[in-house]
Amino acid sequence: MRILCANVGSTSFKYQIIDMETTTSLVKGGVERIGNSPSAFTHAVPGKPSREGEIDAPTHTAAIAHAMDLITDTEVGCFEDLSQLDGVGFKTILARGYWRSARITEDVIDALETSTPLAPMHNPAYIASIRAFQELLPTTPLVAVFETWFHQTIPDYAAEFGVPRFWVEKHDIRRYGYHGASHRYISERVPQLLGQETAEGLRIISCHLGGSSSLCAIKDGESIDTSMGTSTQYGMIQSTRCGELDAFAVLYMIDTEGFSTDEIRRQLIEDSGLKGISGTSGDMRDVEAAIEAGNDDARLALDTYVYGVKKYIGAYIAALGGVDVIAFAGGIGEKSPITRAKICEGLEWCGIHLNAVKNAQLTGEVDLSADDSRAKILVVATNEELIVSRETARVLKECG
Numbered sequence: 001m002r003i004l005c006a007n008v009g010s011t012s013f014k015y016q017i018i019d020m021e022t023t024t025s026l027v028k029g030g031v032e033r034i035g036n037s038p039s040a041f042t043h044a045v046p047g048k049p050s051r052e053g054e055i056d057a058p059t060h061t062a063a064i065a066h067a068m069d070l071i072t073d074t075e076v077g078c079f080e081d082l083s084q085l086d087g088v089g090f091k092t093i094l095a096r097g098y099w100r101s102a103r104i105t106e107d108v109i110d111a112l113e114t115s116t117p118l119a120p121m122h123n124p125a126y127i128a129s130i131r132a133f134q135e136l137l138p139t140t141p142l143v144a145v146f147e148t149w150f151h152q153t154i155p156d157y158a159a160e161f162g163v164p165r166f167w168v169e170k171h172d173i174r175r176y177g178y179h180g181a182s183h184r185y186i187s188e189r190v191p192q193l194l195g196q197e198t199a200e201g202l203r204i205i206s207c208h209l210g211g212s213s214s215l216c217a218i219k220d221g222e223s224i225d226t227s228m229g230t231s232t233q234y235g236m237i238q239s240t241r242c243g244e245l246d247a248f249a250v251l252y253m254i255d256t257e258g259f260s261t262d263e264i265r266r267q268l269i270e271d272s273g274l275k276g277i278s279g280t281s282g283d284m285r286d287v288e289a290a291i292e293a294g295n296d297d298a299r300l301a302l303d304t305y306v307y308g309v310k311k312y313i314g315a316y317i318a319a320l321g322g323v324d325v326i327a328f329a330g331g332i333g334e335k336s337p338i339t340r341a342k343i344c345e346g347l348e349w350c351g352i353h354l355n356a357v358k359n360a361q362l363t364g365e366v367d368l369s370a371d372d373s374r375a376k377i378l379v380v381a382t383n384e385e386l387i388v389s390r391e392t393a394r395v396l397k398e399c400g
Ligand SMILES: Nc1ncnc2c1ncn2[C@@H]1O[C@H](COP(=O)(O)OP(=O)(O)O)[C@@H](O)[C@H]1O
Pocket: 008, 009, 010, 011, 012, 013, 209, 210, 211, 212, 239, 282, 283, 284, 285, 330, 331, 332, 335, 336
């Protein structure tokens, strides 16, 4: 079975086609900085020349069209025709009522639509991407694998917010959690990297830091807490989104400035987070460059971001009763040594010692712990597409 995974991120589109019998990747690629002209792309098929460069990708659907052209290109592609695919899996965010995965029907798309206020930056892009694939591949089955799935094991007290009961009973307002594909992959990959057969006994703090960032406390391979909430906006400050914020500050701004809910929503989605604090960009590369150039607001953005990660690490050490592994993943976690170093600085007291030289020099999936570190500090090249493709294959087999 050959499954294409469409990973429609807040800033990117990533794709892989995986042969599920051997779990080999037949093609891997992505488009970054979608909506910021120019966008950058990479595309690689084993044994063929790879491609990378700049394109104009104002939307995810433009990025998808570009990727599908490369996949079927005679020189750098892997398929003559996309109809050779057995299914397409989407790393969908939230469709309330569907917590794990589902074959995509109009009911699933309706649920994505009604859940959009809680995933405003992702669900519209997913709906547009699903529609694009329905047009491109009208007879190929499409499957949604939801980011909430890995967090179904969070205990009730960690999912609860202090709100009136009818918010919960009527509207199911509680912590759902996201980035489930990445945190699940990390929960499986870390034991492999440590040479352990299972995740039994392991306490992992998974730091998925990217266009959106979330942390997850993983005990014995299961999520027991995570930083995102009912919506994808909660927890860590995100690229251009606010993260956790006093609900009464929002009400105060509405009352005093007379903002409509649409306007305040826009500000909290588009003008906040790293971009809001730095006044420059929500991309950590730009923030780092601005710091180099002496921009103090950019320094504050990085410091605030790092402080947020540290606080979650502290909280999850308490929740897990200690920590065996700090795992970094996502665009920032995998590629920003500066951010990793600042996060680990001052955490030596709890057994987290970073090897500064390795952190600055090594890339890819590496162990960055100092020899005397009690906890392992690992960079994991997250593979959300593998988790999504595997679940897509399971759903398709089940559907017959
Ligand atoms: N070399 C780098 N150095 C620092 N930050 C980086 C680097 N490359 C990517 N990033 C950060 O990672 C983010 C993208 O994260 P990623 O997880 O790939 O995407 P998405 O959140 O869209 O799924 C960018 O917005 C940027 O902040």
